[in-house]
Each structure stands twice: as structure tokens, then as C-alpha cells.
Amino acid sequence: MSASATSTPRCIIDRTILNEDTLGDMDDVGLTVFASLCGANRGAFVLQPPDGNTYGCTTFPESFSRNAGLNYTIPNSANLTQSYAAGDISASATIEVVDQYVSAVYASSFPGVDSNPYGCNVNGLATLVDCPTNSGTKKSIRPDGDIIRAVTLAGAFISQPWITGGKSTLSMEEVKEFYKLEDFVEMATLGVNTIQIPVPCDTFFVNGEVAKTVSHLLVKAANAGLSAIIVLVVANPDESVLVEHVKSAAIFASASSNVVALQIPPTSSSSSSASLVDAVRSKAAKLPVLVPTDKGQLNNLSFPSDRLVFAALDVDAKSSIADIASADSLRTTAPVSSCCTIFNELHSIDRAPIEWLDCYHDIPIYVTSGFDLGIDDCIHQDEDAFNNYGQCDRFNETIDSAWWDRHRQSLASRQLFTYSKGLGWSFSAWKLFGEDDDSGSIETPSKLLCLRDVAAAGLMPSLTTTSTDDVDLDMACLNGPKSDFIMGDATFAPTAAPHDCGNGWWNDTTLQCDYWIPPPPAPPAPIDYTTLMKGAAGGAIVAFVLVWLAKKITGGRYENYQTLP
Known part of the structure; x- marks a missing residue:
């Protein structure tokens, strides 16, 4: 992309990798995108120009949904991933919201992002555009212009x-x-x-x-x-x-x-x-x-x-x-x-x-x-x-x-x-x-x-x-490597698959699922996205991020989660 000398670089989703055709092939957009960015800027970002509010993973601005062509508000990152998984929001709208989030987090990182080589890191899914020194012409030291x-x-x-x-x-x-x-x-x-x-x-x-x-x-x-x-x-x-x-x-x-x-x-x-x-x-x-x-x-x-x-x-x-x-x-x-x-x-x-x-x-x-x-x-x-x-x-x-x-x-x-x-x-x-x-x-x-x-x-x-x-x-960069705990070939004997505890973990001592946030006793009623309480969304985000961290720490083995607080 060509840019003038006064351009401010933007960090956006690389649409050659993550787009409406490939989103369905991604294992978990929440863990890949939001879990890596929710802690950036201490979890906060603002809009440019500012609208007098501070946002984060737990609270998305209404403009995200409006710009994505939705007639209702996606309140937070957990709700976005849940809505896409349930088929309530299209792949193209999901990508638009994710893209706006990535851009807003990066823009809110000023000052200092221009001196941070890893400021636009979203597990390899993001790219910098509008670079003031970048003419858009691929540079090469080979006579044929190839890499x-x-x-x-x-x-x-x-x-x-x-x-x-x-x-x-x-x-x-x-x-x-x-x-x-x-x-x-x-x-x-x-x-x-x-x-x-x-x-x-x-x-x-x-x-x-x-x-x-x-x-x-x-x-x-x-x-x-x-x-x-x-x-x-x-x-x-x-x-x-x-x-x-x-x-x-x-x-x-x-x-x-x-x-x-x-x-x-x-x-x-x-x-x-x-x-x-x-x-x-x-x-x-x-x-x-x-x-x-x-x-x-x-x-x-x-x-x-x-x-x-x-x-x-x-x-x-x-x-x-x-x-x-x-x-x-x-x-x-x-x-x-x-x-x-x-x-x-x-x-x-x-x-x-x-x-x-x-x-x-x-x-x-x-x-x-x-x-x-x-x-x-x-x-x-x-x-x-x-x-x-x-x-x-x-x-x-x-x-x-x-x-x-x-x-x-x-x-x-x-x-x-x-x-x-x-x-x-x-x-x-x-x-x-x-x-x-x-x-x-x-x-x-x-x-x-x-x-x-x-x-x-x-x-x-x-x-x-x-x-x-x-x-x-x-x-190759759309998903991380497959989980390590189920090999099932001549390298090791197959190990047991983890118990599915949703946002919890399997406790080997009690032989049951444990939770940071107890699950509801019955299937929940349909969610009213326009009135979802921010506190509940915040709790969902905390659980979401903690589960992601637990997966990273234990290599994905739910049975090890009992060592966590």
C-alpha cells in the first residue's frame, strides 16, 4: 500500500490469511487473537477520534458492530466468538469486528509503538500498512527482483x-x-x-x-x-x-x-x-x-x-x-x-x-x-x-x-x-x-x-x-500446531483425551469438573445482546483468558489444571 510521508502506520488483520473464507478453518479465533491482545495497554483502548469512553475486551464500542453491518451490538470479545460459533453472526462481520479491534489496540499503544518491533504481533495474523517510508514496491537485492x-x-x-x-x-x-x-x-x-x-x-x-x-x-x-x-x-x-x-x-x-x-x-x-x-x-x-x-x-x-x-x-x-x-x-x-x-x-x-x-x-x-x-x-x-x-x-x-x-x-x-x-x-x-x-x-x-x-x-x-x-x-499461520497431548502413533502410546469441562478443568482428585465461574444449572435462556451486563461479560473474559493461560502453561492438558488457584 502506498502512503504519504505523513501517514501513521496501522496494524490490521492480514486478509490473505484470515478472511471470511478461512475463518471457519481457524481452530479458535478467541485464543489466537483475543487472548494474545486482551492484555495489551493493560486491557484498554480508545477510539480515534476519542468518544469519551475507554474500551477493552470486556466492552466493545457500538461502532464496531455498526461498521460491520450488524443491527445489534456485539458487547465484547467472548460474545463475538460465541456468536460466530453459534452461527448468529457471519464470518465477514466477525472479521470486520476483529480487524477493528486489532487496529484500535495498536493505535492506542502510542506513544512507543513506533519503537516496539512486536507491537503488531497477533500470532502472525496481522500486518502493518500505511507505512510512511514504504513505497509499496517489494525490495530485492537480486537482479530479477525475486526474494x-x-x-x-x-x-x-x-x-x-x-x-x-x-x-x-x-x-x-x-x-x-x-x-x-x-x-x-x-x-x-x-x-x-x-x-x-x-x-x-x-x-x-x-x-x-x-x-x-x-x-x-x-x-x-x-x-x-x-x-x-x-x-x-x-x-x-x-x-x-x-x-x-x-x-x-x-x-x-x-x-x-x-x-x-x-x-x-x-x-x-x-x-x-x-x-x-x-x-x-x-x-x-x-x-x-x-x-x-x-x-x-x-x-x-x-x-x-x-x-x-x-x-x-x-x-x-x-x-x-x-x-x-x-x-x-x-x-x-x-x-x-x-x-x-x-x-x-x-x-x-x-x-x-x-x-x-x-x-x-x-x-x-x-x-x-x-x-x-x-x-x-x-x-x-x-x-x-x-x-x-x-x-x-x-x-x-x-x-x-x-x-x-x-x-x-x-x-x-x-x-x-x-x-x-x-x-x-x-x-x-x-x-x-x-x-x-x-x-x-x-x-x-x-x-x-x-x-x-x-x-x-x-x-x-x-x-x-x-x-x-x-x-x-x-x-500455515492460521492455526497453531495441533495439541501435544494426543499423539497416537509409534512415538508414544496414545494418552487419554482431556475431559471437556467447558470453561473449567478436570480435577483428578475429585473426579469432576471444577470451575472459576460455576456453570448455570440449566441451559441459559437466549441472550439479549443489547442489555448484557458488563460485569457478566467481564467475568466471562476473565475465565476465557485464564483458561487460555492454563492451556499454555500445561500444554493443553486439562488434567493438570488442579494445580492452579
Whole structure:
């Protein structure tokens, strides 16, 4: 959408995902939309222009219903979801009310929403429009204007023992044998259009065998129709030396016919990054430059004087014990199974900062690392420094598991949809060194990071038809992954389904349903929506949100709810 320089960005429902045709396919609009937003702004929002009232989940303005074409008032979010479920309100009217609510909550978040990368987060269902710096033209660093669909040549020039069979480094002859012409052709057939090549920062300054091998791989890639991104990797060098290294890399990249961008190494400050960008510009005036960053640094990014400088985001979520799936098969199955669900949800949330940076700072994001199907750090389990928290002891249980296949497919689809919102992405690796078969079985954790292997296993959506307007890909973010507690395949013996207690929970001690708000003794009379008491609506909302929180805390197992107050 085109917008003037004076426009105020709006957060709205992405109608390519959630619309009157797809609403019926959503498992629970209440949990997906309202439960994630009811606490925003301490639960309050106002209309613009103000009408002298403050609203929230428990009280909707009459204008919501009027604007949706209804001849009666939907008083609150709980009533909306109940009315839609009962067939009393159409899908199109429901979407209109939801859209107005999302927009009002976001607009009421000022001041500060312009500095909050996650302000427009509704589980991946919302998008920013009317961006003052956004011309509406999709930006690209590829000559053909397409998004980057890349795979990283992991282990070729930077030590990664998990992919090279324990070897710290490969000889240049081994690298050439590792990445054959057939590999690049297979990449292109799969839908990849770019390769990402991490190299030591001094590669082109020294101009030795590594540089020659890089040129050798670029020729193979070009013959397969692939572009390339050179990624400079370094560990705390002297900055003056680093500048010379970057200049040499810029000369090499600009002289290569299929190199479309150069990624500078990470630095300790924005001023240091600026000096490296200047180093590139001194040798290559029109070469796109990628500046590495992570989610914690997004607010500090700014490249006002150079329209060919972009952010290269590391989205890896496996950096601490709190992030990985840790489980002991002798104790509980919940952590490892729930972790895949949590990762699915986190990657939908990643859409918000990607679109925020583009909207408010006019900086499109390229996802340079972290896109894969791994949910733990098990690729490092054979290394001396690895800390075994129990997360890798049960991987064999996931092999040939239909349950894990479903979750991994969901994880792949969500990431692909989300990361395609920016400049594009690079998958973590192509294949393992010394393993040329693609049997389609994921029997080791490292294969979850290899695009060839996850594609052969049927876990990746088609890369050739995955524009952000593709219906199947959009549907990946419509619902969260299926509940973890009923597996029913070879991974685990089927567990009992939860008792349906409505807005309550099953008490294993008393063998009955318990409630925060007791249910009525008999079926209720038809509700008069125009006179529904706000206090009753507030109680329904409290129960609604608490049940949602309980589901999140327990992984959806009603039988665990008795531990809650």
C-alpha cells in the first residue's frame, strides 16, 4: 500500500490469511487473537477520534458492530466468538469486528509503538500498512527482483564439525568434492536461487587457495543459474586490519558476475559497522551490503545515507538452556513435545519485527541464519564443550513418527512464510559431508539443518510456489500446531483425551469438573445482546483468558489444571 510521508502506520488483520473464507478453518479465533491482545495497554483502548469512553475486551464500542453491518451490538470479545460459533453472526462481520479491534489496540499503544518491533504481533495474523517510508514496491537485492531463497554452504570454509563428520577443517579438494555441480543443479531444481558462502574475513586479502576455491564454487553455481552472497566471518580482529580485509572482499564480490551481496562481519558497535560499510563503498559503490544483527539490536539499526545497506538477521532460537528442548525419557514427555509447539509459535511472531523494521526504518531484513527445523542444540552433542541436559537422548523416538512429521512440516511452513516477508532467507545447510544419499529419513539431528534432507523427507513446502500470497503457505499461520497431548502413533502410546469441562478443568482428585465461574444449572435462556451486563461479560473474559493461560502453561492438558488457584 502506498502512503504519504505523513501517514501513521496501522496494524490490521492480514486478509490473505484470515478472511471470511478461512475463518471457519481457524481452530479458535478467541485464543489466537483475543487472548494474545486482551492484555495489551493493560486491557484498554480508545477510539480515534476519542468518544469519551475507554474500551477493552470486556466492552466493545457500538461502532464496531455498526461498521460491520450488524443491527445489534456485539458487547465484547467472548460474545463475538460465541456468536460466530453459534452461527448468529457471519464470518465477514466477525472479521470486520476483529480487524477493528486489532487496529484500535495498536493505535492506542502510542506513544512507543513506533519503537516496539512486536507491537503488531497477533500470532502472525496481522500486518502493518500505511507505512510512511514504504513505497509499496517489494525490495530485492537480486537482479530479477525475486526474494532470496538461499542455502548456506556450511562447513566449506568455516569450521562446523557437526556437518563435516567431526573434521575441524576440510581441504580445498574435499570442499570441491563436497559441493559438486550436481548439488547446485539439485538446489535450483528445488527452488533455491542463491547460495550463501561463509568465508574467513581475510580470504580475498590473502588471495590464496580458499579464494580460488570460492571462485570455483561460484562458477558451478552460475552454471546452475544460482546467485551468491559472500558472508565474511571473523573473531575480534584489529579494526584497521579488518577494514582492509573488507575492501578486498568488496573488490572480489563486485568483480564476480553472480555475487549479489556482501555481508560484513559482526562488530561491537554501530560506528564500527559504519566504517566497514564505508570500506565496501570505497571499492564497490553499488554492491548491496548486509549488516549482521539479532533481534535485540533491531531498535539500533539505521542506514539513512545508503539505500543499498540491509539488515542480515540471525533468528536462531537455540542459544540457551531456556530455549532448547530438554527432556528425560524416564520422567516426562511434555518438555520435548511442547518445545516444538513453542518454536512454531515463536516463528510466527518473527513476522512482527521483520515488517516493523521495514515500515518504520525502511530497512528490509534478510534472514541470514537460524532457518532450519532443529529445535535443540543436539548437533553439538559430540563436542567436548557440549552440556547434556537430556534433550538428545530420545531423538530415535522421532524417526518415522507421523506426529513429529506434522510438527516439523508446520515449523517449516511457518518459517518459510514469515521469512519471505523480507528480502528472503538462507537455510542453515545443504547436506552432510560424506553422505550423498537422500533417503528421506531424518535419523540424526544434523539432518534437520540440511535443506536437501528435509526436502527429501517431505517436510518442506514447495519453494517454487511459495510467494507470500500463496494460499497453502498462508494457511500455515492460521492455526497453531495441533495439541501435544494426543499423539497416537509409534512415538508414544496414545494418552487419554482431556475431559471437556467447558470453561473449567478436570480435577483428578475429585473426579469432576471444577470451575472459576460455576456453570448455570440449566441451559441459559437466549441472550439479549443489547442489555448484557458488563460485569457478566467481564467475568466471562476473565475465565476465557485464564483458561487460555492454563492451556499454555500445561500444554493443553486439562488434567493438570488442579494445580492452579
